Amino acid sequence: AQTVTQSQPEMSVQEAETVTLSCTYDTSESNYYLFWYKQPPSRQMILVIRQEAYKQQNATENRFSVNFQKAAKSFSLKISDSQLGDTAMYFCAFMKNNNNDMRFGAGTRLTVKP
Amino acid sequence: ETGVTQSPTHLIKTRGQQVTLRCSSQSGHNTVSWYQQALGQGPQFIFQYYREEENGRGNFPPRFSGLQFPNYSSELNVNALELDDSALYLCASSLSQKNIQYFGAGTRLSVL
Numbered sequence: 001a002q003t004v005t006q007s008q009p010e011m012s013v014q015e016a017e018t019v020t021l022s023c024t025y026d027t028s029e030s031n032y033y034l035f036w037y038k039q040p041p042s043r044q045m046i047l048v049i050r051q052e053a054y055k056q057q058n059a060t061e062n063r064f065s066v067n068f069q070k071a072a073k074s075f076s077l078k079i080s081d082s083q084l085g086d087t088a089m090y091f092c093a094f095m096k097n098n099n100n101d102m103r104f105g106a107g108t109r110l111t112v113k114p
Numbered sequence: 115e116t117g118v119t120q121s122p123t124h125l126i127k128t129r130g131q132q133v134t135l136r137c138s139s140q141s142g143h144n145t146v147s148w149y150q151q152a153l154g155q156g157p158q159f160i161f162q163y164y165r166e167e168e169n170g171r172g173n174f175p176p177r178f179s180g181l182q183f184p185n186y187s188s189e190l191n192v193n194a195l196e197l198d199d200s201a202l203y204l205c206a207s208s209l210s211q212k213n214i215q216y217f218g219a220g221t222r223l224s225v226l
Contacts, residue, residue, distance in 0.1 A: 101162075102159060103159070104157050
């Protein structure tokens with residue numbers, strides 16, 4: 001079974017600084033997708049970034065980038081130049097290539113302080 | 115905004131009752147997935163519908179059932195409600211079974 005672990009229940013960062021959220025996963029699959037979703041108090045899950053396991057290059061989306069270490073089964077999210085609007089729960093998620101069952105971690109609550 | 119809408123936003127039921135939650139998918143999306151998110155936890159996959167057929171199911175009992183309509187909107191039905199069914203229920207639509215999922219804002223269900 002696939003499991004996703006986020007070991008940091010809460011984190012905080014000063015505005016404009018950089019923060020890294022950790023995620024590890026367990027799978028025997030070789031082809032899969034990894035995601036980071038953001039859930040602000042409005043409850044709507046918003047896709048931050050997606051990584052395809054067969055791509056060695058780390059995905060980036062503006063201020064958001066990942067460090068994907070396939071052998072170590074690690075998928076961390078780096079947020080640069082943190083903004084107050086980045087305050088939210090962040091969920092790491094895993095989906096097998098031939099499956100539709102997306103598995104989520106327990107989440108990390110990020111607070112950006114002014 | 116993702117274009118995925120869920121109704122109602124909040125709902126209060128008593129144990130043993132039945133509930134129906136609704137989801138309108140983003141325009142052009144033919145796949146809808148449902149998730150249960152208990153307080154303080156990540157979402158858990160309930161099931162997915164693709165072109166009106168169930169296309170995968172998580173570890174939920176049969177009293178959780180669903181439908182998808184020709185316009186690709188979807189319903190989640192829960193019978194014989196239990197206290198542990200209290201949660202945020204999220205719907206997500208995608209262009210096909212394996213594409214990026216776009217979430218609605220959820221329905222908060224409280225079972226008393």
